[in-house]
Amino acid sequence: MNTRPIPVPPQGSRLHWHLDQPFRLKHLVIAVLILALLLITGHRTEMDRMVTMTTQAVGNLVGLNDESQVVRGLSKVADSMWPPQMATSEQVARINDFNANDIPLFARVENRETTTQRLNEDTLQLESTTETTEVLYDPLGYVKTVFGKMIETLEIALWGTLLAVSLSIPLAWFAASNYSPNRVTYTLARGFISLLRSVPELIVALFLVLAYGFGPIAGVLALGMHAAGFLGKFYAEDIENADKQPQEALEAIGAGKIKTVLYAVMPQVLPQYVAYTAYILDRNLRMATVVGLVGAGGIGQELKGRFDMYDYGHVMTILIAIFLFVFLLDQLSARIRSRMI
Amino acid sequence: MSQTPTSMVKLSAIDKTWADGTRALNSVDLEVPEGQFCVILGPSGAGKSTLLRSVNGLMRPTGGNVRVDGLELSSASERELRRRVAMIHQHFNLATRASVAANVLSGALPEVSMARALCGWFHPEQRKKACHYLERVGLKPEHLHRRAGELSGGQQQRVGIARAFMLDPKVVLADEPVASLDPQISRDILTLLKDAARELNATVICSLHQVDLAREFGDRIVGMRSGEIVFDGAPEEFDDQRLSRLYQNADWGDGQPGQVPEDSLELDSAGGM
Numbered sequence: 271m272n273t274r275p276i277p278v279p280p281q282g283s284r285l286h287w288h289l290d291q292p293f294r295l296k297h298l299v300i301a302v303l304i305l306a307l308l309l310i311t312g313h314r315t316e317m318d319r320m321v322t323m324t325t326q327a328v329g330n331l332v333g334l335n336d337e338s339q340v341v342r343g344l345s346k347v348a349d350s351m352w353p354p355q356m357a358t359s360e361q362v363a364r365i366n367d368f369n370a371n372d373i374p375l376f377a378r379v380e381n382r383e384t385t386t387q388r389l390n391e392d393t394l395q396l397e398s399t400t401e402t403t404e405v406l407y408d409p410l411g412y413v414k415t416v417f418g419k420m421i422e423t424l425e426i427a428l429w430g431t432l433l434a435v436s437l438s439i440p441l442a443w444f445a446a447s448n449y450s451p452n453r454v455t456y457t458l459a460r461g462f463i464s465l466l467r468s469v470p471e472l473i474v475a476l477f478l479v480l481a482y483g484f485g486p487i488a489g490v491l492a493l494g495m496h497a498a499g500f501l502g503k504f505y506a507e508d509i510e511n512a513d514k515q516p517q518e519a520l521e522a523i524g525a526g527k528i529k530t531v532l533y534a535v536m537p538q539v540l541p542q543y544v545a546y547t548a549y550i551l552d553r554n555l556r557m558a559t560v561v562g563l564v565g566a567g568g569i570g571q572e573l574k575g576r577f578d579m580y581d582y583g584h585v586m587t588i589l590i591a592i593f594l595f596v597f598l599l600d601q602l603s604a605r606i607r608s609r610m611i
Numbered sequence: 612m613s614q615t616p617t618s619m620v621k622l623s624a625i626d627k628t629w630a631d632g633t634r635a636l637n638s639v640d641l642e643v644p645e646g647q648f649c650v651i652l653g654p655s656g657a658g659k660s661t662l663l664r665s666v667n668g669l670m671r672p673t674g675g676n677v678r679v680d681g682l683e684l685s686s687a688s689e690r691e692l693r694r695r696v697a698m699i700h701q702h703f704n705l706a707t708r709a710s711v712a713a714n715v716l717s718g719a720l721p722e723v724s725m726a727r728a729l730c731g732w733f734h735p736e737q738r739k740k741a742c743h744y745l746e747r748v749g750l751k752p753e754h755l756h757r758r759a760g761e762l763s764g765g766q767q768q769r770v771g772i773a774r775a776f777m778l779d780p781k782v783v784l785a786d787e788p789v790a791s792l793d794p795q796i797s798r799d800i801l802t803l804l805k806d807a808a809r810e811l812n813a814t815v816i817c818s819l820h821q822v823d824l825a826r827e828f829g830d831r832i833v834g835m836r837s838g839e840i841v842f843d844g845a846p847e848e849f850d851d852q853r854l855s856r857l858y859q860n861a862d863w864g865d866g867q868p869g870q871v872p873e874d875s876l877e878l879d880s881a882g883g884m
């Protein structure tokens with residue numbers, strides 16, 4: 271309606287044509303500043319040293335020089351990591367209620383001879399004594415342990431997501447400006463959501479381990495709280511942006527706020543809610559492998575324990591398990607996504 | 612306060628000035644008896660929606676008071692009053708992603724417990740009633756589980772009417788229920804609405820901007836312009852002469868000439884105050 275005509279200069283007036291260069295001094299100054307910033311921050315993060323060390327490593331690998339800290343460090347670890355640890359052996363005497371007829375699949379009881387040298391105090395001679403101990407040897411024992419830990423990781427992720435969803439639904443209600451009872455509840459809810467979102471899972475888990483001790487409780491709570499912040503924010507924003515017309519229809523007959531949200535908002539936002547929740551589940555599955563590093567249960571806790579004890583063979587088994595887990599997860603989610611579309 | 616037993620809706624001296632200074636209603640008095648099909652006629656911007664929305668409190672008037680079925684509208688009585696007043700909307704206002712059945716059932720929500728609402732577990736009588744009204748408005752059983760947004764405009768308004776009748780309303784407010792539909796479907800919808808209301812002896816206040824539809828369906832025509840009632844009488848009294856006198860220079864805003872006699876067809880944007 272309100273279109274303005276393009277102004278036309280009066281007949282006969284001279285027009286000034288000129289076409290500038292695309293860059294001016296201003297742009298040069300900005301470019302120099304950016305370069306300086308890159309150099310300073312690059313030096314502070316030791317990017318220069320990284321380049322030197324990597325060059326050395328590459329040189330060492332192609333036989334140009336014979337010293338490289340990186341290659342030495344990596345090959346030391348790689349040597350001790352291979353082969354991955356699969357078996358466990360445990361002294362039968364240490365197992366409570368050992369039943370020789372009821373041992374795990376593939377496992378067997380072996381006799382191990384251990385020879386110890388000891389000084390005989392009478393003869394002052396070194397004597398070797400041989401002791402035989404019964405050992406339960408399970409060739410896949412550690413694989414089973416890791417599998418159990420992976421299941422625990424999965425459970426932590428599931429419960430973290432469940433906790434996040436159930437926390438964020440009431441949060442979203444109070445954080446949606448059109449349904450929050452008043453300004454105070456709105457501000458409180460938004461503030462709480464920002465707080466939950468702003469602290470990374472690992473840091474939350476660190477403190478929760480102090481409160482709840484080592485184990486999955488801290489993991490579930492850490493994952494749940496962070497994700498509740500994310501979901502609360504997105505759930506609330508979808509409620510705010512939902513089409514107002516159906517809401518007005520129910521408001522007009524006095525259905526009340528909760529029923530209005532259930533019947534006029536939920537049908538609209540549900541597909542988005544499912545997408546957000548699926549994203550959080552995916553994220554939690556990955557994070558659940560990591561929160562254990564600070565003692566919050568799952569495979570990460572096992573990894574940290576083994577790493578600290580220099581059991582690199584065990585570490586390798588765990589890394590393979592995590593890789594397989596994430597790989598399967600990606601396959602699965604790709605398949606689900608292609609089915610849903 | 613005393614009032615005639617037949618008065619269902621009574622608006623007294625309703626004023627509305629919007630925050631931007633627009634005077635949408637200027638001391639409007641209107642009394643609608645029980646069972647009447649009252650058409651509010653007026654060009655776009657006349658204040659029809661504002662008037663209708665003052666009846667159920669969706670719009671808070673700046674002055675005046677509203678009585679429906681003997682109950683005075685206040686924040687305390689609003690909820691109770693709204694159960695008796697259904698509303699039909701120009702844009703149907705359905706939850707487009709929800710099923711037709713869910714939309715119709717949602718019309719009964721004020722009388723459903725929270726637990727039932729949460730699980731969608733409506734009373735068997737309510738389900739029966741939803742089916743009854745859907746049949747009544749001319750939809751088929753296979754529409755029940757269709758998404759409301761997949762229906763045509765006319766079908767969506769039928770769902771809107773079925774939803775409005777779920778609580779046996781005393782008053783039905785219909786705000787331009789056929790403004791986005793073509794003329795033949797408009798007639799079908801208004802016939803449906805009128806018949807359904809008659810069955811329940813419900814009072815209907817229906818805003819329209821089509822003069823011919825107003826004459827055809829109204830028991831009474833209330834003409835509005837610029838926030839004031841400029842005509843109130845039987846359809847027969849509302850002849851072309853009157854029409855052209857009342858609505859000179861008015862912007863009917865629907866690009867449908869022929870409803871306004873030729874001599875008043877000067878479109879003028881100043882009319883839509």
Ligand SMILES: Nc1ncnc2c1ncn2[C@@H]1O[C@H](COP(=O)(O)OP(=O)(O)O)[C@@H](O)[C@H]1O
Pocket residue numbers: 629630631633634635653654655656657658659660661662883884
């Ligand atoms: N929310 C609002 N804020 C400000 N002005 C409004 C609002 N709603 C309606 N108006 C104004 O009030 C007047 C009457 O509007 P309305 O009742 O919608 O007219 P009608 O339904 O007859 O087309 C118009 O001038 C319109 O611009």
Ligand SMILES: [Mg+2]
Pocket residue numbers: 659660661786787
């Ligand atoms: Mg209107």
